[in-house]
Amino acid sequence: MPACIAACIARARTDSFRPALRGLAAAVALTAALTVAVAPGKARAADPYPSKPIALVVPFSAGGPTDVVARSLGAAMSKHLGQSVVVENKTGAGGTIAPAYVARADPDGYTLLIHHNGMATAPALYRKLSYAPLKDFEYIGQVADVPMTLLGKKDLPPNNTAELIDYVRKNEAKLNLANAGLGAVSQLCGLLFEQALQVKLNVIPFQGTAPAMTALLGGQVDLLCDQTTATLPQIAGNKVKLYGVTTPQRIRALPDAPTLQEGGLKGFEMKVWHGVYAPKGTPAPVVARLTAALQAALKDPAVVRKLDELGAEIVPPAKQTPEGLQSWLKAESDKWQPMLRKAGTFAD
Ligand code: ASP
Numbered sequence: 524m525p526a527c528i529a530a531c532i533a534r535a536r537t538d539s540f541r542p543a544l545r546g547l548a549a550a551v552a553l554t555a556a557l558t559v560a561v562a563p564g565k566a567r568a569a570d571p572y573p574s575k576p577i578a579l580v581v582p583f584s585a586g587g588p589t590d591v592v593a594r595s596l597g598a599a600m601s602k603h604l605g606q607s608v609v610v611e612n613k614t615g616a617g618g619t620i621a622p623a624y625v626a627r628a629d630p631d632g633y634t635l636l637i638h639h640n641g642m643a644t645a646p647a648l649y650r651k652l653s654y655a656p657l658k659d660f661e662y663i664g665q666v667a668d669v670p671m672t673l674l675g676k677k678d679l680p681p682n683n684t685a686e687l688i689d690y691v692r693k694n695e696a697k698l699n700l701a702n703a704g705l706g707a708v709s710q711l712c713g714l715l716f717e718q719a720l721q722v723k724l725n726v727i728p729f730q731g732t733a734p735a736m737t738a739l740l741g742g743q744v745d746l747l748c749d750q751t752t753a754t755l756p757q758i759a760g761n762k763v764k765l766y767g768v769t770t771p772q773r774i775r776a777l778p779d780a781p782t783l784q785e786g787g788l789k790g791f792e793m794k795v796w797h798g799v800y801a802p803k804g805t806p807a808p809v810v811a812r813l814t815a816a817l818q819a820a821l822k823d824p825a826v827v828r829k830l831d832e833l834g835a836e837i838v839p840p841a842k843q844t845p846e847g848l849q850s851w852l853k854a855e856s857d858k859w860q861p862m863l864r865k866a867g868t869f870a871d
Contacts, residue, residue: 584731599820617706684786705870751834776834
């Protein structure tokens with residue numbers, strides 16, 4: 524286990540009562556000071572919150588799919604909050620360093636997390652996790668769903684999914700499959716691919732999609748399954764080989780690309796969802812203010828255009844809420860965790 528994870532876990536253990544105390548103190552202070560402002564799109568000068576920049580922590584490297592969504596969302600939220608929302612990339616351990624950091628941050632609305640399916644899968648992939656996704660956070664809302672694409676390096680011989688299946692079965696020992704870290708959705712997609720074909724490839728984890736993609740473009744790895752938010756430009760530039768999309772239906776951003784199911788991978792289905800979280804104990808008026816800013820941002824034409832261009836689909840309004848995120852996280856945890864525990868694939 525990397526030293527930083529051990530240190531984080533040790534620190535989290537000694538800190539285990541602090542989030543509750545900090546939450547209480549913050550709530551008392553804010554109850555006295557906060558002017559509740561939940562009206563979307565109105566950042567009033569008199570509001571004590573937010574009075575300084577807000578950090579939006581991304582668990583993966585800059586330039587990757589989660590980062591791209593975070594930057595677009597953060598810029599639009601800052602317009603509605605009247606304060607900068609600054610993206611911070613805290614990478615490592617398959618995206619578990621960032622939630623551990625945010626779970627221990629002051630619950631004052633100035634440190635937020637954006638994360639994907641990893642919030643539902645990490646408890647089954649990491650035996651030692653210093654945070655509980657269903658207990659240690661306040662939920663701001665869901666953002667957007669993003670399809671994934673299965674890619675090969677440009678000169679990989681197979682030209683379609685059927686040929687790929689055959690090629691992988693014959694060459695499994697020599698093929699390198701990149702991912703964005705153990706616990707990343709790209710790892711999950713790779714795992715589903717290996718399971719569907721009953722093969723074991725050489726899995727190479729990176730700190731995020733950005734470095735994994737660089738390795739694919741450079742030909743150091745053979746395969747990568749990742750979100751359209753990062754892969755569309757490489758596909759459009761003909762720099763990689765596209766085998767298919769992971770959704771059950773073809774997607775608008777890549778109308779000619781077959782689904783992996785069409786290519787012969789029956790039942791193969793994966794979509795990436797994103798949510799915004801705050802540390803447990805963040806006062807309800809602050810959560811409401813952040814949810815309103817998130818909802819306003821998801822109507823912002825710049826965000827709508829950017830996400831659409833990248834193949835992402837903004838979630839319906841009912842999901843852009845604390846309840847929408849919390850109940851979805853619970854459902855996804857119930858769906859994936861037993862499956863992953865059964866597979867016995869641990870990341871630590
Ligand atoms: N796409 C990555 C993943 O597989 C994360 C990222 O770099 O944003 O989880």
